[in-house]
Amino acid sequence: MKIEDYLAQGGVLSSPDNAPPRYRAELLRLMATFVDSELAAAAGFADMINAGPGIPERIAAARIVMEKTENAGRVLRIMGDFGANTDRYVGAHPWADRLAREADIGATRREGDMRLSVFNYPLTTWADSVVMHLLMGLAAEEQLGEFSRVSYGPLAEAFREIAPIEAAHTLSARKGLEHLIDTGTDRAALQASVDYWWPRVAVSFGREVSSRAATLGAFGLRHQTNAELRGCWERRAGAELEGLGLTAPQG
Amino acid sequence: MARFRKLTVTDVHNTIRDAVVVTLQPEPGEEAVFDFIPGQYLTFRRDFDGEELRRSYSICSGRGEGKLQVAVKRVEGGAFSNWANDELKPGAVLEAMAPMGNFHTPLDPSARKHYLGFAGGSGITPVLSILKSVLAEEPGSEFTLVYANKAVSSIMFREELEDLKNRYMGRLTVLHILEEDAQEIELFTGLVDEAKCKALFEHWIDIESVDTAFICGPEPMMLAIAKALRDHGLTDAQIKFELFASAQPGRLPRKAVAKGSKAGKGTEATITLDGASRTITMDRETSVLDAALAHDIDAPFACKAGVCSTCRAKVTEGEVEMHANHALEDYEVERGYVLTCQCYPLTDRVAVDYDQ
Numbered sequence: 225m226k227i228e229d230y231l232a233q234g235g236v237l238s239s240p241d242n243a244p245p246r247y248r249a250e251l252l253r254l255m256a257t258f259v260d261s262e263l264a265a266a267a268g269f270a271d272m273i274n275a276g277p278g279i280p281e282r283i284a285a286a287r288i289v290m291e292k293t294e295n296a297g298r299v300l301r302i303m304g305d306f307g308a309n310t311d312r313y314v315g316a317h318p319w320a321d322r323l324a325r326e327a328d329i330g331a332t333r334r335e336g337d338m339r340l341s342v343f344n345y346p347l348t349t350w351a352d353s354v355v356m357h358l359l360m361g362l363a364a365e366e367q368l369g370e371f372s373r374v375s376y377g378p379l380a381e382a383f384r385e386i387a388p389i390e391a392a393h394t395l396s397a398r399k400g401l402e403h404l405i406d407t408g409t410d411r412a413a414l415q416a417s418v419d420y421w422w423p424r425v426a427v428s429f430g431r432e433v434s435s436r437a438a439t440l441g442a443f444g445l446r447h448q449t450n451a452e453l454r455g456c457w458e459r460r461a462g463a464e465l466e467g468l469g470l471t472a473p474q475g
Numbered sequence: 476m477a478r479f480r481k482l483t484v485t486d487v488h489n490t491i492r493d494a495v496v497v498t499l500q501p502e503p504g505e506e507a508v509f510d511f512i513p514g515q516y517l518t519f520r521r522d523f524d525g526e527e528l529r530r531s532y533s534i535c536s537g538r539g540e541g542k543l544q545v546a547v548k549r550v551e552g553g554a555f556s557n558w559a560n561d562e563l564k565p566g567a568v569l570e571a572m573a574p575m576g577n578f579h580t581p582l583d584p585s586a587r588k589h590y591l592g593f594a595g596g597s598g599i600t601p602v603l604s605i606l607k608s609v610l611a612e613e614p615g616s617e618f619t620l621v622y623a624n625k626a627v628s629s630i631m632f633r634e635e636l637e638d639l640k641n642r643y644m645g646r647l648t649v650l651h652i653l654e655e656d657a658q659e660i661e662l663f664t665g666l667v668d669e670a671k672c673k674a675l676f677e678h679w680i681d682i683e684s685v686d687t688a689f690i691c692g693p694e695p696m697m698l699a700i701a702k703a704l705r706d707h708g709l710t711d712a713q714i715k716f717e718l719f720a721s722a723q724p725g726r727l728p729r730k731a732v733a734k735g736s737k738a739g740k741g742t743e744a745t746i747t748l749d750g751a752s753r754t755i756t757m758d759r760e761t762s763v764l765d766a767a768l769a770h771d772i773d774a775p776f777a778c779k780a781g782v783c784s785t786c787r788a789k790v791t792e793g794e795v796e797m798h799a800n801h802a803l804e805d806y807e808v809e810r811g812y813v814l815t816c817q818c819y820p821l822t823d824r825v826a827v828d829y830d831q
Contacts, residue, residue: 225693225694225695227694229694230694230695230697230698230718233698234698234701234702235694235697235698235701235716235718236697236701236716236718237716237718238576238577238578238716238717238718239516239531239575239576239717239718241518241531242718245787245788245829245830245831246748246749246775246829246830248787249775249785249786249787249829250775252775252777252783252784252785253775253776253777253785256777256778256783256785257777260777303783305575306784307784307787307802307803307804307807308782308783308784308785308802309782309783309784309801309802312780312782312801313778313782313783316778316780316782317778317780335779336778336779336780337778338777338778372711373711377577377578377715377716378577380711381577381712384712435773436773439749
């Protein structure tokens with residue numbers, strides 16, 4: 225049986241030795257997207273630790289930075305099994321770099337960097353970072369649910385370990401947002417952050433019809449479409465915002 | 476980067492006619508490097524006619540046995556496996572990397588679990604290591620092994636499994652399924668497919684009590700068993716896979732012969748991706764990857780810094796120069812592999828293949 229047929233029928237691979245070249249490349253690309261996004265998220269949020277209003281918030285922020293870095297390391301180790309140079313990888317790129325707040329890059333990536341485009345935008349205030357983390361955290365939950373089913377067994381296992389850690393970050397963002405609302409933060413400013421981040425997070429799910437969807441599906445690296453995942457996120461995130469007295473932008 | 480260490484062969488014996496069990500001794504001071512997790516494998520390298528070949532074999536000894544053993548079954552036309560079966564003698568020195576692989580589950584002495592293992596042919600090796608370690612380290616746990624083979628004569632470790640059954644009375648169940656040899660119970664003859672699994676789960680295996688399942692064998696068997704396990708309520712997290720090495724090419728690969736004339740400025744580059752080849756004209760100041768991307772070829776890449784190896788491809792014609800390489804090993808470069816984000820053409824024509 226050809227490995228490609230085995231994968232198309234739902235087979236699981238467990239070692240780099242068995243990975244066909246094109247599968248290897250798509251798997252590495254998927255892993256790099258996650259690692260770069262986590263490194264960029266951690267680097268961007270590190271600057272926000274000192275913006276936390278109190279000690280508990282600063283501790284929560286510092287923990288999120290640490291755990292996102294750990295999660296990047298978990299997946300980077302698997303990239304290392306495929307030959308990636310894990311020692312150089314982290315230092316090879318400025319993960320804290322951000323574009324201007326008003327830059328509009330759509331879903332495009334920047335040279336040498338596979339982070340999701342949303343991580344190229346800067347956070348402005350503590351409240352802005354909490355809103356971003358809630359919306360992006362909910363998006364990450366959808367994406368991690370999908371990634372936990374990838375056909376490379378060791379990676380699926382890593383994502384199953386990572387998913388609850390990331391879910392805890394989202395919960396912490398939700399609590400943070402509740403606290404901000406309870407302590408009288410200007411609702412209009414929070415809504416402005418929601419309006420800013422919502423379309424940028426939505427774009428991180430990728431194109432409606434991905435040119436690579438068929439290849440990735442046949443490799444067992446994707447099971448649901450970008451549009452399906454985004455739809456799930458829109459419903460969940462919309463309900464969360466409503467519960468907090470905020471509104472999801474239309475369209 | 477991969478680091479190979481020396482292992483001295485202390486014993487070689489046959490478990491069946493066409494498979495040897497090789498016992499290995501690390502160099503003094505390197506014992507800890509080869510401290511393995513049951514289910515892991517070793518990757519060996521050896522030169523055959525000047526060409527380096529790497530092969531992975533699962534460790535078959537249990538963790539508490541205090542020895543490092545792999546089993547090598549003869550594969551038709553396989554350079555390494557035939558050499559190991561015909562030539563390998565005690566005293567020989569092999570080179571291997573530290574144990575690798577994720578086909579395992581954490582063991583806990585207080586656990587009371589039911590493990591279910593499926594092994595096809597030489598797929599028994601990692602499963603044997605796991606089952607021996609479970610029986611020795613988790614006194615409250617039991618293990619059921621479904622072991623598929625062609626015939627009685629091809630059952631690796633048959634006697635050792637009998638001994639284990641006697642030693643761990645009542646905690647190890649072994650069901651031999653034989654493709655060719657008729658058995659008293661008809662169910663135990665044939666292939667381990669979905670229907671066979673269903674029948675086994677009805678009368679022989681209490682599937683609801685199973686905590687973790689391990690499958691190691693050829694592809695169709697793995698697919699069928701995984702489907703049957705899922706249909707009976709096991710989650711993906713409960714099913715551990717190790718693909719049997721049947722897909723590894725056994726023969727020595729032919730070395731890519733790179734030919735082409737050096738001259739002129741522009742280069743005609745043929746890029747093969749997903750079975751389609753396109754020829755583009757590019758200058759020599761642009762990397763092969765960037766040239767391909769500029770022509771809307773969806774070539775794989777991530778870091779563009781020669782670090783991650785996502786953009787690896789093989790040069791099948793012409794010559795290129797690689798500016799930085801932090802990811803490929805010497806033996807890959809020798810075979811013509813390049814990081815396309817780092818390589819620039821040197822000849823009038825180059826051909827680069829992402830499918831190899």
